[in-house]
Amino acid sequence: MKAPTSLPIFSSYKYDSKFYDEIFTDNNEVREVYETLFNLFSEYSVNDFANLNDKAKDAFFNQGITFQVYGDKETKEKIFPFDLFPRIIGYDEWQKIEKGALQRSKALNLFLWDLYHDQKIIKDKIVPIDLINSSVNFLKQMKGFNPPGGIYNHVSGTDLIKHSDGNHYVLEDNIRCPSGVSYVVGNRAALKRTLFGVFNHYQSYNVSDYGQNLLEIIESVKPKGVDIPKCVVLTPGVYNSAYYEHSFLAKQMGVELVEGRDLFIENDFVYMKTIRGLVRVDVIYRRVDDLFIDPLEFNKDSLLGVPGLFKSYMKGKVCLVNAPGTGVADDKAIYTYMPQIIKYYLDEEPILNNVHTYHCSRPDELKYVLENVDKLVVKPVDESGGYGISIGNKLTKEEIEKVKETIKASPRKYIAQPIMSLSTHATYIEDENSFEPRHVDLRTFTLLGKDKDFVLKGGLTRVALKRGNLIVNSSQGGGSKDTWVLKK
Structure with missing residues (x-):
């Protein structure tokens, strides 16, 4: 690590004109929305900022804001890396992002309803049946079932990038158990503590109301006949990579955090064991994967779920958030059909663009991918956390050949996309000060x-x-920033 200096913190900043820099224009001028922030940060020397950065890390440590990293030999718990220089999104830009994210979530919910009922989109030859039947996340047990309120994906996470053309593109949709919202709230709290004077120069929207809105959403899908639902968060336990988030959201909503062993089924109802006796549970925000929620219905060796839970759900005695079987719709192979899905169910054009995607199950596209691995990003359709991704221009010739063999062994499991020029943002790098x-x-x-x-x-x-x-x-060494959405 280089020793801190008294130079201004941006004195050595050099952006690459090949990418869209969110702070600077091609003329090396600060973008209007960042001018006040840039001037405030420019008052700090590198030495000053190194001290502030240490304070922010202490704040994260004291709050217990951590995540698990799974290695070959051991699992490590780390403080979530946080950069003090926030990202700013203007009001008009955010309106498009928000409308586009909501559009996708609604379309995916309608798609899921159709898949588990009439399958009209398949009969109309918009989405091929073999893509659905070959998905490990399509649960035949859900066919014909009507989830409370007609909602499958109560919680959705949409991953966006800003390309070199300045436009936003969706990389993927996450509707199984999308994580990361606890870091959004934690980032804001840490930044306010460390740089309160800077924060007050902008009028940005609050993010700490997420827990209250989540509680209202899950309470709205309570079982029939229940007036005031009892809600809980179901976690796999302390060794899960997102355990901090599970406990954080339970506290934010004021509900119990439970593991499978804390619940049991009697007469098809779910009960929670407490020191004051048994309490009936009506809504479960589950952070346990489908195949582990009930050993009687799915993975018989699972110790994470609750025996009989799925039967209770099928009988309408409890609501599960998100619904089992949602993963079929965030399969990266289904992503390639999102423009058609939006048009089919909503009769609208997509507000947010997809990245052009090649699906290796299609012979002509497989041929193209195999001939151009060095120019593409290859992704497994059902992985998360950045695992299993190959970026072609970073690979050796031997690694490229290995990727080709992996794809050819199971084409259905892989998609490929052009190597997109993700935007860049000014970030404090400790090793370089x-x-x-x-x-x-x-x-x-x-x-x-x-x-x-x-x-x-x-x-x-x-x-x-x-x-x-x-x-x-984060599992691949990434960090995060506070994100300010400006009011009009």
């Missing part, structure tokens, strides 16, 4: 309930902290 451009994306969070919907105004900006890296996930 300076600000440098780093690639960023944005995860928005959308809630769908029986009578309301909600998009959090200020999603999770994730940062690839390694120079030149395009993978922003």
Whole structure:
């Protein structure tokens, strides 16, 4: 690590004109929305900012804001890397993002309803049946079932990038158990503590109301005959990578955090064991994957779920958030059909564009991918956390051949996309004691309930902290920034 100096923090900043820099224009001028912030930060020396950065890390440590990293030999718990220089999104720009995220969530919910009922979109030959039947996330047990309120994806996360053309593109939709919202709220709290005077120069939307809105959403899908529902958050336990988030959201909503062993089924109702006796549970915000929620119905070896839980759900005695079987719709192979899905169910053009995607199950597209691996990003359709991704121009010839063999062994499991030019954002790099451009994306969070919907105004900006890296996930060494959505 270089020793701190008294130089201004942006004195050595150099952006790459090949990418869209969110702070500077091609003429090396500060963008209007960042002018006040840039001037305030420019008052700090590198030495001053290094001290502030240490304070922010202490704040995260004291709050217990951590995540798990799974290695080959051991699992480590780390403080979530947080950069003090926030990302700013103007009011007009956010309106498009919010409307686009909500549009996608609603279309995906209608798509799921159709898949588990009449399958009209398949009969009309918009989406091929083999793509659905071959998905490990399509649960035949859900066919014909009507979830409370007609909602499958109560919680959705939409991952966006800003390309070199200045436009936003959706990289993927996450509607199983999207994580990261706790870091959105934690980032805001840490930044306010560390740089309260800076924060007050902008009028941005609040993000701490997410928990209240989530509670209202899950309460809205309570079982029939229940007036005041008892809600809980179901976690796999302390060793899960997102355990901090599970406990955080339970506290935010004022509900119990439970593990499978805390619940049991009697007469098809779900009960929670407490020191005051048994309490009936009506809504479960589950952070346990489908195949582990009930050993009687799915994975018989699972110790994470509750025996008989799925039967209770089928009988309408409890509501599960998100609904089992939602994963079939956030399969990256289904992503390629999102423009058609939106048009089919909503009769609207997509507000947010997809990245052009090749699906390796199609022979002509497989041929193209195999011939151009060096120019593409290859992704497994059902992985998350940045695992299993291959970026062609970073691979050796031997690695490219290995990727080709992997794809050919199971084409259905892979998609490929052009190597997109993710925008860059000024980020403090500790080892260099300076600000440098780093690639960023944005995860928005959308809630769908029986009578309301909600998009959090200020999603999770994730940062690839390694120079030149395009993978922003925390599990791959990424960090995050506070995201300010400005009021009009």
